[in-house]
Amino acid sequence: MKELWIDLQAKSKTALYEQLYAAIRRNITDGKLSPGEKLPSTRFMAKNLGVSRSTVALAYDQLTAEGYLAPRQGSGYYVCDISELYQLSREHAGTEKQRKGEQENRKEEAASPACEIRFSPYEIDCRKFPYAAWYRVNKELMPREDSELLLSGESKGMEKLRSQISRYLYRARGVECRPEQIIVGAGNEYLLMLLAQILGTGKSVLMEEYTYVQAYATFRNMGCHMLAAHTDSDGICMEDVHMSGADIVYVMPAHQFPLGIVMPLKRRLELLKWAAASGERYIVEDDHDSEFRYKGKPIPALWGNDRAGHVVYLGTFSKSITPSLRISYMVLPERLLERYEKNCGFYACTVSRFGQELLYRFLEEGHFERHLNRMRNHYKQKQETLIALLKRENWVQSVSGDNAGLHVLVEVKTAYSEEELCRRAAGSGVEIHGLAEYCIGNPPKKAYPSVLLGYGNLNEAEMRRGLEILRRLIAGGGTFGK
Amino acid sequence: MKELWIDLQAKSKTALYEQLYAAIRRNITDGKLSPGEKLPSTRFMAKNLGVSRSTVALAYDQLTAEGYLAPRQGSGYYVCDISELYQLSREHAGTEKQRKGEQENRKEEAASPACEIRFSPYEIDCRKFPYAAWYRVNKELMPREDSELLLSGESKGMEKLRSQISRYLYRARGVECRPEQIIVGAGNEYLLMLLAQILGTGKSVLMEEYTYVQAYATFRNMGCHMLAAHTDSDGICMEDVHMSGADIVYVMPAHQFPLGIVMPLKRRLELLKWAAASGERYIVEDDHDSEFRYKGKPIPALWGNDRAGHVVYLGTFSKSITPSLRISYMVLPERLLERYEKNCGFYACTVSRFGQELLYRFLEEGHFERHLNRMRNHYKQKQETLIALLKRENWVQSVSGDNAGLHVLVEVKTAYSEEELCRRAAGSGVEIHGLAEYCIGNPPKKAYPSVLLGYGNLNEAEMRRGLEILRRLIAGGGTFGK
Numbered sequence: 001m002k003e004l005w006i007d008l009q010a011k012s013k014t015a016l017y018e019q020l021y022a023a024i025r026r027n028i029t030d031g032k033l034s035p036g037e038k039l040p041s042t043r044f045m046a047k048n049l050g051v052s053r054s055t056v057a058l059a060y061d062q063l064t065a066e067g068y069l070a071p072r073q074g075s076g077y078y079v080c081d082i083s084e085l086y087q088l089s090r091e092h093a094g095t096e097k098q099r100k101g102e103q104e105n106r107k108e109e110a111a112s113p114a115c116e117i118r119f120s121p122y123e124i125d126c127r128k129f130p131y132a133a134w135y136r137v138n139k140e141l142m143p144r145e146d147s148e149l150l151l152s153g154e155s156k157g158m159e160k161l162r163s164q165i166s167r168y169l170y171r172a173r174g175v176e177c178r179p180e181q182i183i184v185g186a187g188n189e190y191l192l193m194l195l196a197q198i199l200g201t202g203k204s205v206l207m208e209e210y211t212y213v214q215a216y217a218t219f220r221n222m223g224c225h226m227l228a229a230h231t232d233s234d235g236i237c238m239e240d241v242h243m244s245g246a247d248i249v250y251v252m253p254a255h256q257f258p259l260g261i262v263m264p265l266k267r268r269l270e271l272l273k274w275a276a277a278s279g280e281r282y283i284v285e286d287d288h289d290s291e292f293r294y295k296g297k298p299i300p301a302l303w304g305n306d307r308a309g310h311v312v313y314l315g316t317f318s319k320s321i322t323p324s325l326r327i328s329y330m331v332l333p334e335r336l337l338e339r340y341e342k343n344c345g346f347y348a349c350t351v352s353r354f355g356q357e358l359l360y361r362f363l364e365e366g367h368f369e370r371h372l373n374r375m376r377n378h379y380k381q382k383q384e385t386l387i388a389l390l391k392r393e394n395w396v397q398s399v400s401g402d403n404a405g406l407h408v409l410v411e412v413k414t415a416y417s418e419e420e421l422c423r424r425a426a427g428s429g430v431e432i433h434g435l436a437e438y439c440i441g442n443p444p445k446k447a448y449p450s451v452l453l454g455y456g457n458l459n460e461a462e463m464r465r466g467l468e469i470l471r472r473l474i475a476g477g478g479t480f481g482k
Numbered sequence: 483m484k485e486l487w488i489d490l491q492a493k494s495k496t497a498l499y500e501q502l503y504a505a506i507r508r509n510i511t512d513g514k515l516s517p518g519e520k521l522p523s524t525r526f527m528a529k530n531l532g533v534s535r536s537t538v539a540l541a542y543d544q545l546t547a548e549g550y551l552a553p554r555q556g557s558g559y560y561v562c563d564i565s566e567l568y569q570l571s572r573e574h575a576g577t578e579k580q581r582k583g584e585q586e587n588r589k590e591e592a593a594s595p596a597c598e599i600r601f602s603p604y605e606i607d608c609r610k611f612p613y614a615a616w617y618r619v620n621k622e623l624m625p626r627e628d629s630e631l632l633l634s635g636e637s638k639g640m641e642k643l644r645s646q647i648s649r650y651l652y653r654a655r656g657v658e659c660r661p662e663q664i665i666v667g668a669g670n671e672y673l674l675m676l677l678a679q680i681l682g683t684g685k686s687v688l689m690e691e692y693t694y695v696q697a698y699a700t701f702r703n704m705g706c707h708m709l710a711a712h713t714d715s716d717g718i719c720m721e722d723v724h725m726s727g728a729d730i731v732y733v734m735p736a737h738q739f740p741l742g743i744v745m746p747l748k749r750r751l752e753l754l755k756w757a758a759a760s761g762e763r764y765i766v767e768d769d770h771d772s773e774f775r776y777k778g779k780p781i782p783a784l785w786g787n788d789r790a791g792h793v794v795y796l797g798t799f800s801k802s803i804t805p806s807l808r809i810s811y812m813v814l815p816e817r818l819l820e821r822y823e824k825n826c827g828f829y830a831c832t833v834s835r836f837g838q839e840l841l842y843r844f845l846e847e848g849h850f851e852r853h854l855n856r857m858r859n860h861y862k863q864k865q866e867t868l869i870a871l872l873k874r875e876n877w878v879q880s881v882s883g884d885n886a887g888l889h890v891l892v893e894v895k896t897a898y899s900e901e902e903l904c905r906r907a908a909g910s911g912v913e914i915h916g917l918a919e920y921c922i923g924n925p926p927k928k929a930y931p932s933v934l935l936g937y938g939n940l941n942e943a944e945m946r947r948g949l950e951i952l953r954r955l956i957a958g959g960g961t962f963g964k
Contacts, residue, residue: 065885066781067747080748126629139621147608150804186668186808186832193675197703214828221679221825223705265549266562299548322632324835326668343703346696350668352837353806403547 008049016051017058024059028068028079035081039069115431117466121258121407121454124319128378133367134358141357149353157184157329157349158356164363165315165329172369173290174300175313181337183330186350188286188316189218191330194347195284195312196222198332198339199248206246208236209441212257212286215250216440224248228441231256235263238270248282249275253302254290258438258452260401260409268302275310282336286314289405291372294380309333317359319406319456320372327351327359379406379456386455386463393467395474397448406456409435411448415478418449424473430466490531498533499540506541510550510561517563521551597913599948603740603889603936606801610860615849616840623839631835639666639811639831640838646845647797647811654851655772656782657795663819665812668832670768670798671700673812676829677794678704680814680821681730681764688728690718691923694739694768697732698922706730710923713738717745720752730764731757735784736772740920740934742883742891750784757792764818768796771887773854776862791815799841801888801938802854809833809841861888861938868937868945875949877956879930888938891917893930897960900931906955912948 006023008016027033039045042060046053060077063069069077141149156162162179169175185191192215196203204225207216220226229240229249236251249271253263275281285302293299303313313331321327332340349356362368383402390396390410397411414421418434425432435450455463488505490498509515522530524538531538542559545551551559623631638644644661651657667673674697678685686707689698702708711722711731718733731753735745757763767784775781785795795813803809814822831838844850865884872878872892879893896903900916907914917932937945 061777062781065744065746065777067750082747082751122634124632126632129629129632147611150606150608150611150806152604152805186672186834187830189829190668190672190832201705217828223683262547264547265564268549269564295543295547299544323634323830324632326830326832326834346699347671348669348805348808350672350808350832352668352808352834355834355837358836 006049008051017055017062020049020051020055020059021062024063025066025068028063028082033079035079037079038075039077039079041076115426116429117462117469118431118457119407119433119451119453119455119466120431120457121405121433121452122323123454123457124322124406125375125378125382125457126322127457127459128375129322130367130371133365133371134362137361137365137367138358141354141361149357151353152348153353153356155345155347155349156180156182157351158353158360161356161360161363162329164360168363168368169301169313169315169331173287173315174304175331176304177313177331181331181334183332183340184349184351184356185328185330186326187318188288188314188328189214190350191314191328192218192284193222194340194344195330196224197343198336199282203247204245205248205250206236206241206244207250207440208256208259209443210256210259210435210438211250211440212252212288213438213440215286219250226440230441230443231259231261233261234267235261236267236271238267238274241271241274247280248284250284250286251302252286252288254287254293254299255401255404257286257288257405258401258407258409258433258435260403260405260407262299262403263302265305268305272302272306272308272310275306276308279335281310282333283311284314285311288314288316289319290315291320292376292379292406293404294376294383295403303331306333309335312336320375321359321362321368325355325359327355382455382458383408385460386453386458389460389463389467390453393471395471407452407454409450410453411446411450412474414449414474416449416474418451421449421474421477422451424477425470428469428473430469432470488531490533499537499544502531502533502537502541503544506545507548507550510545510564515561517561519561520557521559521561523558597908598911599944599951600913600939601889601915601933601935601937601948602913602939603887603915603934604805605936605939606804606888607857607860607864607939608804609939609941610857611804612849612853615847615853616844619843619847619849620840623836623843631839633835634830635835635838637827637829637831638662638664639833640835640842643838643842643845644811646842650845650850651783651795651797651813655769655797656786657813658786659795659813663813663816665814665822666831666833666838667810667812668808669800670770670796670810671696672832673796673810674700674766675704676822676826677766677812678706679825680818685729686727687730687732688718688723688726689732689922690738690741691925692738692741692917692920693732693922694734694770695920695922697768701732708922712923712925713741713743715743716749717743718749718753720749720756723753723756729762730766732766732768733784734768734770736769736775736781737883737886739768739770739887740883740889740891740915740917742885742887742889744781744885745784747787750787754784754788754790754792757788758790761817763792764815765793766796767793770796770798771801772797773802774858774861774888775886776858776865777885785813788815791817794818802857803841803844803850807837807841809837864937864940865890867942868935868940871942871945871949872935875953877953889934889936891932892935893928893932894956896931896956898931898956900933903931903956903959904933906959907952910951910955912951914952 008019042053042056045056060069064071067080070080071077159179162182165182166177166179196219201223204227205219206227206229208231209228227244227246230237235256241249253268271283275283287301301313303311311333316328317325387399390399395413397413399408399410401409418436422432422434433452490501524535527538528535542551546553549562552562553559641661644664647664648659648661678701683705686709687701688709688711690713691710709726709728712719717738723731735750737744753765757765769783783795785793793815798810799807869881872881877895879895881890881892883891900918904914904916915934
């Protein structure tokens with residue numbers, strides 16, 4: 001028997017067959033065993049090493065399965081040719097290492113300390129999360145043997161959850177739909193990916209020039225042709241809608257992000273009329289923020305005025321519960337439902353069954369609407385506080401978009417550019433977002449730099465401190481317009 | 483004042499302003515108030531109805547926001563023209579109702595009773611789910627005030643979760659990667675949607691002629707050009723790989739679904755060599771089922787042999803924990819990471835923060851690997867039981883694909899066609915899947931109808947009952963080959 005470097009440790013935690021497997025493998029990769037060479041029989045090897053034959057057989061089987069050995073009928077095991085493997089490693093090891101280094105450098109550059117005061121339009125008030133109710137519902141959800149929760153369930157999401165959502169939509173948003181029309185999914189972007197697949201390739205999508213850029217990027221990634229429309233005080237310009245030749249118009253009638261415009265009925269009807277003029281035109285109504293309307297009761301969704309079946313409604317629990325929940329839903333008009341079944345019905349629902357069950361109970365037991373009512377008042381007070389504070393600031397030219405949502409839009413009298421202002425604010429620990437971040441088109445030049453001030457997760461003291469920092473910063477930048 | 487049908491109920495639960503809003507709205511939609519008509523002043527209306535002015539102002543504001551009224555500076559409120567809305571309703575109400583009816587009929591047709599005995603290749607053993615550990619981890623996860631769980635977190639998933647996954651991959655699958663290369667997402671299909679976006683449009687994807695059809699449909703939906711390759715006993719035919727001109731080859735080397743082939747090292751190296759020959763060729767290694775290998779230790783992933791960075795690795799917790807968890811992950815080679823950041827870095831992770839934290843703790847506390855080891859033995863026993871039972875059946879020609887996974891492939895001596903056999907079995911309460919269900923190409927004609935028998939969620943008694951039903955059914959169908 002050829003001398004092999006095989007040293008088995010009886011007391012090791014690693015099984016003997018694994019040790020043997022590793023040893024033979026090493027002998028092959030090191031070239032001590034050459035391609036075509038015959039290995040000792042299992043009987044011989046076992047006797048020689050003082051182990052059982054089955055131990056050797058197991059090791060040989062594993063090596064065979066991985067392609068290091070090949071058995072020949074009635075003749076034994078032979079070493080395979082694995083030279084190509086090591087050729088590949090040597091050729092590319094250098095480049096790979098270099099690439100890794102570059103990657104890590106980039107990562108370090110990107111890392112910057114998070115701001116202490118975040119006027120973020122995306123954050124909710126974590127201090128007011130209904131921990132107790134959530135905790136209780138979650139605890140009840142986990143009986144020791146509920147195998148129901150282990151099954152994949154329906155592609156659109158659980159029927160009982162969709163029923164709850166449809167009831168909520170009817171009550172709160174004037175959206176009348178059957179649970180069958182609702183698709184539950186892990187976030188708006190995922191649902192837009194589905195929608196793009198339902199609508200088919202080569203579609204053109206028109207969005208307002210300031211918009212929700214994640215939706216823009218999603219459609220673009222899905223191969224849609226992207227178009228930007230101007231906005232006036234009532235929202236998307238109808239002239240652009242008609243001129244664009246778009247197949248899909250994406251709007252946020254309840255509270256346009258980031259401008260905060262509430263689309264009046266007239267414009268809504270014009271949009272619906274545009275869509276109804278052709279069988280293949282659709283309006284995507286992103287109804288985010290609609291839950292938090294502070295003046296009067298919520299404005300019904302555009303969907304409610306659509307009798308021709310051209311509106312796709314998008315809703316989310318990101319702001320009404322928490323963004324980290326990752327549950328959104330899309331309501332499809334009947335004419336798209338069939339295409340959903342055909343093109344996308346095979347996808348499993350992207351929300352875990354646990355998450356669906358938790359949300360279902362949270363809705364069903366009334367926690368959701370109680371939480372919403374509480375938060376509506378709470379955010380309203382926050383908004384009033386922020387606006388009162390902003391009115392005292394000499395650098396504030398105007399405040400708008402205050403009908404709804406968790407942010408306002410502020411025109412700033414500053415000599416800094418929008419970008420410079422945001423960068424400097426971040427440097428002083430204050431996160432603010434310039435309007436330009438949300439721009440996808442070529443809007444007319446603005447008279448003032450504009451920033452979004454989100455207030456979802458800030459208390460009054462934090463607002464005061466944040467505004468004070470901004471005040472000093474802006475004062476240090478020189479006089480506006482000079 | 484023009485007479486309006488306004489009847490306010492002081493004792494109603496509905497707020498007075500809401501009642502007033504609804505009443506005026508009704509007057510407008512009924513045509514009792516015409517476009518252009520001026521409404522009484524808030525003062526006059528308030529006095530007339532015996533309510534406060536602010537109640538009337540609230541109602542007018544709401545009607546204005548919804549576009550039913552338009553204020554004119556210093557002059558009062560005027561009724562808007564909403565005629566278009568009702569025109570739209572009338573035109574389309576008929577078609578919509580008709581469509582709804584059709585939809586419901588289709589739904590009824592599709593509904594069929596679920597089978598009692600499911601030889602499903604997708605199901606796990608729900609009876610062996612680690613309920614106790616899962617329950618405990620979940621309970622600890624929900625402290626009353628952990629706002630950390632409410633933040634969106636990283637696009638790729640939580641760093642600590644990805645670290646755990648990378649450690650597991652190294653130990654169990656020989657996959658050496660940095661946590662930065664791992665993208666956590668809600669299921670394989672979602673991750674493939676991302677991958678298609680990363681790779682860009684117009685790619686051609688080659689898959690084996692029998693394959694995981696959901697992946698096929700996902701790539702197709704994403705606009706990829708789909709190609710099918712023949713398979714031999716070692717897996718995908720290299721001749722087809724070279725001839726196809728494909729950009730991407732999708733394989734399952736650990737346990738090909740549905741055929742159960744384990745790809746030997748030689749074929750793996752040939753594939754890697756093909757990929758390395760061009761900068762833009764990639765292999766998608768779907769490593770599902772790899773955890774459940776019953777002969778020797780698991781075979782390392784193809785990824786481990788790739789030094790040129792051309793393999794995208796796909797893993798899932800669907801079988802190792804439960805499909806309803808909806809957590810998968812994709813490991814990207816360095817060269818695709820940059821493109822991920824650029825094209826897809828803006829997507830929020832599709833797995834909820836709660837789900838991520840739960841899985842993290844389940845991995846970190848060792849529950850996962852303990853569960854895996856237990857289940858590996860458990861499923862191995864199940865497989866042995868099923869194969870022993872199958873050996874006694876006279877209608878079984880052969881059993882294959884038994885190296886790993888949760889199903890075997892059975893050639894059946896029956897006069898029925900594959901489709902007919904599955905249909906009749908379902909009619910008798912037994913779910914089986916014909917090989918043709920997984921076919922995307924034009925494979926050579928088979929000698930025998932073949933079915934997949936999954937055993938994940940069946941105990942011995944169920945297997946016996948299921949096989950007995952199949953035996954009777956096949957006997958009733960006449961003799962094979964006559």
